Amino acid sequence: MNLGLLDPRHVVDTVAAQYTRGNAPLSSVEGFVRQVAGWRDYVWHLYWHLGEGYRFSHNALRATADLPREFVELDAAAIEANCLSHSIAGLREHGWAHHIQRLMVIGNWALQRGYDPVQLNDWFTDMFVDGTPWVMPANVIGMSQHADGGIVATKPYTSGGAYINKMSDYCGGCRFDPKVRLGPDACPYTGGYWAFLDRVEPALRGNHRMAQPLAGLRGLADREAVVQQERERDGFH
């Protein structure tokens, strides 16, 4: 579709007609139509509406880490977390990853580790077969990294390992434990979630959608130890 080969209006009309004829359930058809006529169009129009500077002039969470070699070289084998390794391996093989791998696994990791949002945006553009210049900024700078401070999404899209465990079958074969935030088995997403909140607490204190997570952070008995652990985590191990 981003090559211009498929016309999105024709696509959504065709799919919607299958609901009308009773061949497909409404929940599936509606979800599909929203992705194409809703989200795809929305990020296209925001690309123009938000201006050329949107891509490189926002860094609300002050994320300044360079993209690691494992991302740049798509070195899945060097990544221990099963979910991230699988997602990067698929990207290396196909130039593609599922929407939720992009957001919940790859984007979430980058957000927690504080990767520079411009570098990340350009990496997504370069490495994904569907990565046009217009499609990534609202998705990466806005939706995934919250670098725009809330123009596109009201809060950062982040979660610990427990949510990844609930939504996938990655964790069973992983050497980390999604329920553990401290110690040798601590899932980097679970520890990383709290370390991320600790780092961005000042920036997000006024965001009422973050009130509950931040209250959780303040009640965390081992907060300092978790933050220390994630700061010292050796890359992807």
Next chain:
Amino acid sequence: MGRVRWIFAGQLGDTFDDGGPMLLIEARSVLRRRPIHRAKAHLILSAMRHRAAELGDRVEFHQVEAYSDVVRGRTDLEVIDPTSWAARRTVRRLGAHILPSRGFVTTEEEFASWAAARGDGRLLLEDFYRHTRERTGLLMEGSAPAGGRWNYDGDNRQPPPKNAVSLGLPDPRWPEEDDIDAGVRAASTAGRRTATSAWSETTVPAGSPRPPPRPRRRSPTSSRPGWAISGRSRMPRSAVTGPWLTRCSARP
């Protein structure tokens, strides 16, 4: 004299063709500007070359170092407004005749008037989406959303079936590589050694040294009928999006 329509990599389908003469340029410098995944480079080059073959003598197809090698000084060009800030600057600098963009459900003009009507309000996806549904009549029953609700996301978060190793869906349609793809593949392999080929070694990420896996069936643009979505082939069992939209799996 009639204008020649210069089309870009995002404008390779019939939506962007009004029947007149066309110009398509494969510029090596464009692929060298940034690192690029080899599969992405392959997809773009293959799609462009297939389109050139399809248009036959209706298209001037150039394989050159830079756009300017072809378009500098030309005053006969028109474009459908291209898809990046940089490309829009280029075509304006050239003085090409510019037509409104295509390839989306909502036009830029329609979006602008929707956004203006929001005043100082936030431009929320949900509002935009509902407005689009109302404007187009997509999944509408009169003035109400089909089924009575705008959003069925909650129904698309079911866990996968217990102990399932797959969702039992038919394979997607896989393109089959043809001679054009073989040419792209050869250029990409040679390109790893010489900068004069389609792209240089520096543009192929060190992490993707192998060619993209060879898909099994027809190439994307080699068959028009293959592109006309039937809306039937996968639908009865897989149901378009499926109830597992927000899941992902470690299984291949």
